[in-house]
Amino acid sequence: MPIKHPLISVNGVLDAAISPLDRGFTYGDGIFETCRYQSGEIPLWALHRDRLLGSASRLGIPLDESLLMAYLKPLLDEVRSSGINAAVVKIQVTRGIGGRGYRVPPEVAPTYCVGVFPAESLRSANFLNGVDVRVCTQRLAANKTLAGMKHLNRLEQILARAEWQDEYAEGLLMDESGHVIEATVSNLFVVKNGQLYTPDLSLCGVAGIMRRNLIERLAPSLSLRVEVVAMTLDFVCRADELFLCNSVYGIWPVNRIVDDTRSFLLASFGQHPITHQIQGMLEQSFALVD
Amino acid sequence: MPIKHPLISVNGVLDAAISPLDRGFTYGDGIFETCRYQSGEIPLWALHRDRLLGSASRLGIPLDESLLMAYLKPLLDEVRSSGINAAVVKIQVTRGIGGRGYRVPPEVAPTYCVGVFPAESLRSANFLNGVDVRVCTQRLAANKTLAGMKHLNRLEQILARAEWQDEYAEGLLMDESGHVIEATVSNLFVVKNGQLYTPDLSLCGVAGIMRRNLIERLAPSLSLRVEVVAMTLDFVCRADELFLCNSVYGIWPVNRIVDDTRSFLLASFGQHPITHQIQGMLEQSFALVD
Structure with missing residues (x-):
């Protein structure tokens, strides 16, 4: 029932x-x-x-x-x-x-x-096929006393999500200094030369649970090194692979980043070998609790 | 009844x-x-x-x-x-x-x-005798898409108000760059050389109704010039008079500014001749609607 x-x-x-x-x-x-x-x-x-x-x-x-x-x-x-x-x-x-x-x-x-x-099945279309994302105009304000928390002051995310309809699965959010911080309901990871990078969240952004699971469990279990860094949009666009994550949908490979205010393709990513490895590890770990 | x-x-x-x-x-x-x-x-x-x-x-x-x-x-x-x-x-x-x-x-x-x-009577003890204020440690994040609005994302004000109990009537709030923006439930005005100054709120802060009433009605009716400026704490402390305002309590003269984290008196203000003039004008205007 x-x-x-x-x-x-x-x-x-x-x-x-x-x-x-x-x-x-x-x-x-x-x-x-x-x-x-x-x-x-x-x-x-x-x-x-x-x-x-x-x-x-x-x-x-x-x-x-x-x-x-x-x-x-x-x-x-x-x-x-x-x-x-x-x-x-x-x-x-x-x-x-x-x-x-x-x-x-x-x-x-x-x-x-x-x-x-x-909830959707973990093996959703986005999980399997990847997603396109856009870059939001809305910026995140820096406030270290609120950074990292999933608190109820969410107008920035609401205004960001109101910038598009169904054309993209997610939108990347930057802070006022132009650093990429997160997406509206996701954290992001760059894969570059066999290593993972994810944005520093000490001034803004939500420190996601799947992000922490990746840093502390999934990546180490695959012997992948993770660095928390101040991340420019240029660095994100020059990634070998890019993926988004949250604790509900798991991990979504990113296929394309679009600046839709200027109808401009910023980056596209082909294969996602390391992302798929991590997805496999996540599926295993979720099945293990069964 | x-x-x-x-x-x-x-x-x-x-x-x-x-x-x-x-x-x-x-x-x-x-x-x-x-x-x-x-x-x-x-x-x-x-x-x-x-x-x-x-x-x-x-x-x-x-x-x-x-x-x-x-x-x-x-x-x-x-x-x-x-x-x-x-x-x-x-x-x-x-x-x-x-x-x-x-x-x-x-x-x-x-x-x-x-x-x-x-509500208290407009002629409350704070209205008549003035108040002491402190400087808050909590800072306001800069976000021009939310600035000025009285929206429901108020964790910054809650954290600021939690810094003290009953020792002070209000707390001054600065942004991350150290400019004084407002108090937790009030706007502020500096009186200097017969002129009024109030902080610019284009990046953060609530654009209060009494503040607007002061800028557009009360000050002009007394031929007082008002300038909206980026305001340092030093400028506030060197004021001839300082007052806080909001639409509920009206206008409170400020007697002292204290840095209570260092038990340090930052400024004290004696007479408030111009503030009292403005208070009188406010009382008149409120009585006129009766």
Whole structure:
């Protein structure tokens, strides 16, 4: 039986609503995770958990992990019993209900919102055939106190994603100094001379879970060296291979980079031998949790 | 009879709640206004309306003004009939209910959330006696596509406001280049040699309604010249007078600027003759709408 999509609980109550005084609603005062559920588990849970707790701590949100897990469990149980193989599990934690004003009330209790959404198979058309991407006009602002977190202040990404419709799978985002940082919902990796490079995210961007999985697990398991660097668009365009990644869709090889504001093909990539190796390793690791 | 505080309606329904799929809650995808209600009216409504419609347009949110006014009217009627003299009217408009993902759904309808909150008298202790302010460690990121708007991505202000408790009335915020931009909920004006100066907000900061009222109405009515400039902290500290403003509390003279991370008094200001003149003009203009 297919599960009802989306299935959402707020503080453990299914189909509940949010107070208009929730600081998530009034100020984007919170964080979220979008996790791939695959064959009964969230395979990258340890990394999601680490980012969630770390970001809550940076923002001073007193996240209660045991409460979150208690709210998450019945939803995961329902997905498991539905027999669905793949889903997206979204976890959102806000600072909770406050009054008017930015100041954090002394007795505020976080809001835990957990949802299950449909997901494509990992071996999607984009995973298998690769994607075309464009370069966004919207830039990312540099702010080291917010950098890396998957927080709820996402207007930059929304404005960037509004720049195109269906013509491209993703858009590359640069910071104000012209360095490539990420794509709207993905991180990026350059393959060059048998080595991986990915942008430094210490001033802006979301430090993605699949990015960390690549740096700490997948690349080392293939004896591939990864360097975190300040990355120009020129460097990206002169890559041997380029791929995007996130924890929901996995890894997408990039076929072409287009500057569609000037109808200009910036780069095209042919074969993706190393990207395919990494994709294979990812598929193996996801199957292993089954 | 006192009104029930806070009095909040969502899409015209009193005490209604927000969907956890509202893009205001998931991404801070929206805007707000906090207006002073005074003696039956919102005296600066024309300016609030202008910023609200302008920001909605910049973000591509199809705000329906007649719908907003239909939702606002019963709340204003209730406040008027309660006989309360002063209140804060908060208007929040989000892009509405969406699915997962930053992309704007084709058929999305904005959410209109209108609330009434308590307000102090305009002639508050801070208005009459002035305030002490501190300098925040948190910096504002430069992003010209978001600058000036009162949007719902407010983590920078929240982190800044979390730097102190009750010791100061406000905190000054600088951008990454060290220019003073605003305070957490206020704009600032320097008085120097009989002239006003206020920071340029083209790269960050909220273009406040009282700031615009000062530039376009109050200062000209007193034949005071206003210059919008890139402003260093040193320039602020060497002012003859300094004041903060917003549309809810009006104008607060600043008595002292403190760097409390180093327990260091940066500046103190004695008399505020020009600030008091402007305060008088503001009081007159607010009384005139009665």
